[in-house]
Amino acid sequence: MLRKPAALITGASGEIGHGLITRLADDGSRTIITLDLRPLxxxxxxxxxxxxxxxxxxxxLLERxxxxxEVDLVFHLAALLSTRSEFTPVTAHQVNVEGTMNLLEFAQxxxxxxxxxxxxxxxxxxxxxxxxxxxxxxRAGRVKEDDFNTPSTMYGCNKLYCEQLGRYYARHYKQLSAEPLAGKVDFRCIRFPGLISAVTVPSGGTSDFAPEMIHAAAQGEPYA
Incomplete structure (x- = not known):
């Protein structure tokens, strides 16, 4: 008997995860499973x-x-965000790079x-x-995808490198093997700007002050 395909969401307790879970549940075509340090x-x-x-x-845990x-869709949202990454760059590398590598290998x-x-x-x-x-x-004006790919933050370095890891898994994975193994991961990526969290209060990001101000105003509380 074939198993119903599943969608795996890492870091599911954040803002994007909230919307994803609701949308996938409405669709109903996949089982939803999540992986996070915090409960939903x-x-x-x-x-x-x-x-x-x-x-x-x-x-x-990933092996389990x-x-x-039978996961055929992965939303890899788990990450250590920009501000925290600057204070703990080694931990940021472990979570953002090694963690992403683990998920790519899982998908492969x-x-x-x-x-x-x-x-x-x-x-x-x-x-x-x-x-x-x-x-x-x-002077730069509109910036294209391949322009100025010289990040100055640990978070930016992690993200740029993981974009390349995804491309490798999608197109060149173990390219010297006797049998082709690439193409098992359909890697898709978008570079987000700062996100305004409507439901959750974020933590650890450089631009978190913006949603924090909005949440405080909505509750009639001062923001300092």
């Missing part, structure tokens, strides 16, 4: 078949998910197992860009 709010948890509590660095579900194994590519959605960031000074920024 009860009303969201009811829409999910299984909440896995843990880290994307726990490869044994691999054995129990899933793709090899059930014979079709796993769609891997990766939210990158405009932190992948970097300009040497404000004068250059003022």
């Amino acid at each position: 709010e009860p009303e969201l948890g009811r829409l999910v078949q299984h909440e896995f509590a843990g880290s994307i660095l726990e490869t044994n 998910i691999l054995s129990e579900y 194994k899933e793709g090899e197992s059930h014979g079709r590519p796993v769609v891997f959605l990766y939210p990158s960031s405009i932190a992948a860009y970097g300009m040497p000074d404000l004068d250059t920024k003022a």
Whole structure:
């Protein structure tokens, strides 16, 4: 008996995860499973078949998910954000790069197992860009995808590198093997600007002051 395909959402308790879970539940074509350090709010948890509590660095946990579900769609939202990454760059590399590598390898194994590519959605960031000074920024005008890919933050470095990792898994994975293994991961990526969180209050991002101000105003509280 064929298993119903599943969507895996890492970092599901954040703002994007809230919207994704609701949308996928309305669609109903996939089982929804999540992986996060924090539990979901009860009303969201009811829409999910299984909440896995843990880290994307726990490869044994990923192996368990691999054995129990047929995942054909991954939303990899888990990350250590920009401000926290500057204070703890080694930890940021572990979570943002090694964690992403674990998820890409997970998707590769899933793709090899059930014979079709796993769609891997990766939210990158405009932190992948970097300009040497404000004068250059003022002259640059509209910036293309491949322009100024010289990030100056750990978070930006992590995101840019993981974009390249995704391209490698999609197009060049183990390219010296006797049999072609690339194409099992359908990697898709978008560089987001700062996101305004309507439901959740974010933490750890450089631009978090904006949604924090909005949330405070909505509750009639001062913001300092």
